[in-house]
Amino acid sequence: MNSNWREWRHITKLDPDKSIRPGEVEAIATSGTDALMLSGTLNVTKENVTELREQVKEYGLPLVVEPADPSGVIFDDIHGLFVPSVLNTPEPVWIVGKHEYWVKNTKNIPWDLVVPEAYIVLNPNSSVGRVTRAVCNLPAEDVAAFATVADRYFKFPIVYIEYSGTFGNPEIVKAASEAVEDALLYYGGGINSKEKAAEMAKYADTIVVGNAVYDNGATVLRETVRAVK
Ligand SMILES: CC(C)=CCC/C(C)=C/CC/C(C)=C/CC/C(C)=C/COP(=O)(O)OP(=O)(O)O
Ligand SMILES: O=P(O)(O)OC[C@@H](O)CO
Numbered sequence: 001m002n003s004n005w006r007e008w009r010h011i012t013k014l015d016p017d018k019s020i021r022p023g024e025v026e027a028i029a030t031s032g033t034d035a036l037m038l039s040g041t042l043n044v045t046k047e048n049v050t051e052l053r054e055q056v057k058e059y060g061l062p063l064v065v066e067p068a069d070p071s072g073v074i075f076d077d078i079h080g081l082f083v084p085s086v087l088n089t090p091e092p093v094w095i096v097g098k099h100e101y102w103v104k105n106t107k108n109i110p111w112d113l114v115v116p117e118a119y120i121v122l123n124p125n126s127s128v129g130r131v132t133r134a135v136c137n138l139p140a141e142d143v144a145a146f147a148t149v150a151d152r153y154f155k156f157p158i159v160y161i162e163y164s165g166t167f168g169n170p171e172i173v174k175a176a177s178e179a180v181e182d183a184l185l186y187y188g189g190g191i192n193s194k195e196k197a198a199e200m201a202k203y204a205d206t207i208v209v210g211n212a213v214y215d216n217g218a219t220v221l222r223e224t225v226r227a228v229k
């Protein structure tokens with residue numbers, strides 16, 4: 001297991017609100033992906049996150065929980081807790097509000113596990129786009145400026161270009177990659193082939209594959225891993 005998250009090239013995002021057949025879990029875990037991220041926007045609870053963790057933990061891959069709300073946070077038997085802030089939302093609750101609530105109401109947060117992520121959400125039809133009311137019709141220069149604010153000003157270690165559910169514009173991802181100096185650039189959205197994986201991996205440090213696991217299966221997942229490693 002490579003538990004150094006700064007070196008991960010490929011992450012598989014599993015949704016606690018969806019089910020995977022037991023045979024398929026092994027195929028996912030042995031695909032060559034660097035880590036499993038347990039995350040979704042809708043219908044995520046401590047119970048279904050815990051259930052998914054139990055289903056995947058025996059394979060020895062790093063497990064990261066990425067909560068959409070404090071109610072979905074678990075601390076036990078995970079290697080990281082990646083906490084998003086959405087930069088291009090008009091609602092501060094998605095930038096810092098839920099975070100304040102979480103800290104105020106939680107004892108003994110294991111800060112060593114916590115990695116902040118600066119999300120730039122670019123698909124208005126995704127759950128995360130709808131829920132956060134993100135302003136998604138941004139030209140490349142605005143995305144680049146958000147990326148620089150995240151990297152140089154707020155010092156977020158991760159800038160995440162999020163097109164969840166649809167394949168994004170490579171020119172925008174390229175502009176973000178040129179704007180980021182120290183942060184790692186994550187790209188996620190619509191990767192379901194080796195070509196799409198390779199295209200975004202030209203610019204992103206790390207690609208995230210989610211829906212393809214459920215829609216296309218572990219063979220395609222493995223293809224996306226091979227394309228970037
Ligand atoms: C402070 C704490 C502990 C939590 C709040 C963290 C915040 C502000 C999250 C806001 C952004 C968000 C909802 C992130 C969730 C991760 C994510 C984008 C998952 C993918 O979501 P979709 O694929 O759009 O959703 P579904 O798969 O549920 O449709
Ligand atoms: O599900 P997909 O479209 O692969 O997107 C991956 C991830 O960025 C979602 O948060």
Ligand SMILES: [Mg+2]
Binds near residue numbers: 015164210211
């Ligand atoms: Mg999803």
